[in-house]
Amino acid sequence: MSASHPVPDATAAEAGSTILSAENVTMRFGGLTAVDSVNFRVARGEIMGLIGPNGAGKTTFFNCLTGMYLPTAGQVVFDGAVLPPKPRKVVRAGMARTFQNIRLFGNMTALENVMVGRYCRTTAGPFTSIIRGPKFRREEAAVRARAQELLDFVGLPNATEILARNLPYGDQRRLEIARALATDPKLILLDEPTAGMNPQETRQAEELIFKIRDLGLAVVVIEHDMRFIFNLCDRVLCLVQGRALIEGTPTEVQSDPRVIEAYIGTGPEASDEPVDGGEGGES
Numbered sequence: 001m002s003a004s005h006p007v008p009d010a011t012a013a014e015a016g017s018t019i020l021s022a023e024n025v026t027m028r029f030g031g032l033t034a035v036d037s038v039n040f041r042v043a044r045g046e047i048m049g050l051i052g053p054n055g056a057g058k059t060t061f062f063n064c065l066t067g068m069y070l071p072t073a074g075q076v077v078f079d080g081a082v083l084p085p086k087p088r089k090v091v092r093a094g095m096a097r098t099f100q101n102i103r104l105f106g107n108m109t110a111l112e113n114v115m116v117g118r119y120c121r122t123t124a125g126p127f128t129s130i131i132r133g134p135k136f137r138r139e140e141a142a143v144r145a146r147a148q149e150l151l152d153f154v155g156l157p158n159a160t161e162i163l164a165r166n167l168p169y170g171d172q173r174r175l176e177i178a179r180a181l182a183t184d185p186k187l188i189l190l191d192e193p194t195a196g197m198n199p200q201e202t203r204q205a206e207e208l209i210f211k212i213r214d215l216g217l218a219v220v221v222i223e224h225d226m227r228f229i230f231n232l233c234d235r236v237l238c239l240v241q242g243r244a245l246i247e248g249t250p251t252e253v254q255s256d257p258r259v260i261e262a263y264i265g266t267g268p269e270a271s272d273e274p275v276d277g278g279e280g281g282e283s
C-alpha cells in the first residue's frame with residue numbers, strides 16, 4: 001500500500017474499542033425465528049468468527065449486521081451510531097462484506113470490479129462525470145490507481161485486465177475482498193471466504209485476512225472450516241438454531257461439549273469435520 005493512499009488504521013487509543021455491537025438482534029421469517037436475541041460485540045482490530053451448523057442463522061445474522069435485513073427486534077450499532085437499514089448507507093458508514101456465493105461483475109475486468117467498489121468514495125457529480133471534466137478525470141485516475149494497489153494487496157497484481165469470470169475460483173474470492181476493501185471499510189465481513197478453496201488457497205486466504213487485520217480493520221468471518229476459524233480468530237461466537245450458544249476464545253469454544261454436540265447432532269456431513277480443528281474440509 002502506498003503512503004499516498006492511506007488505508008484505515010486504528011490508532012493505539014482506538015484499538016480494542018467497540019466498532020460493532022448487536023443488541024438482542026432477532027430476525028423472524030413468518031413463524032420461523034432465524035436469529036433469536038443475539039448479542040455480539042466486535043472490537044477494532046479484532047478477528048471474530050461466527051460458526052454454527054447449517055441453518056443456524058449465521059447468514060441471516062450477517063444480513064442484519066450489514067443492513068440487508070432490518071431486524072424484527074433489537075438493534076445494530078456501528079461506530080457509535082445505530083445502523084441505517086440500507087446496504088448503501090452501511091457501506092458509506094464503513095462496513096463492507098463479501099458473499100457466500102461470489103457476486104462479481106463477470107464481464108468486467110478485475111480492475112473494473114475493484115473500481116466499482118471505490119466509487120462510493122468519489123464526489124464528482126453527474127455533470128462533471130458526463131462531460132468528463134477535470135475533477136472527474138482526477139478522481140478516475142485516483143480510483144484506478146487505488147484499485148490496482150488493492151489488486152496487488154490481495155495477491156492479484158497480474159489480474160488487472162482479466163475478466164472476473166475467467167479468474168480461478170480462489171482468485172475470484174480475493175477479488176471480492178479487494179472490491180470490499182476499495183470502499184475503505186473499518187470493518188469487513190467475510191461470508192465463507194474459503195468455500196471451494198483447496199488447502200493452499202485456504203492458507204493464502206488466512207494470510208490475507210491477517211494482513212487486513214494488520215491494517216487496523218476489524219474482521220468478522222463465517223466459516224464451516226473449523227481448522228481455519230480456530231487458527232484465525234481472536235474470538236468465536238457459535239450460533240445454534242438462531243441462538244448464541246457460546247462466545248469465547250477458540251480454545252474455549254472448541255472444547256465446549258455443547259459445540260461438539262451441536263455439530264455432531266447435525267448428521268454425517270457435519271461430523272466429518274471435528275470441531276477440534278483436525279484435518280479436513282468444510283462441514
Ligand SMILES: Nc1ncnc2c1ncn2[C@@H]1O[C@H](COP(=O)(O)OP(=O)(O)OP(=O)(O)O)[C@@H](O)[C@H]1O
Nearest residue numbers: 029032033034052053054055056057058059060061
Ligand atoms: N429469506 C428467508 N425466508 C425464510 N426463511 C429463511 C430466509 N433466510 C433464511 N431462512 C431460514 O432461516 C434459517 C437460518 O438460515 P441461514 O441461512 O441464516 O443459516 P446459516 O447458518 O447461514 O446456514 P448455512 O451454514 O447452511 O449457510 C434457516 O432455517 C433458513 O431456512
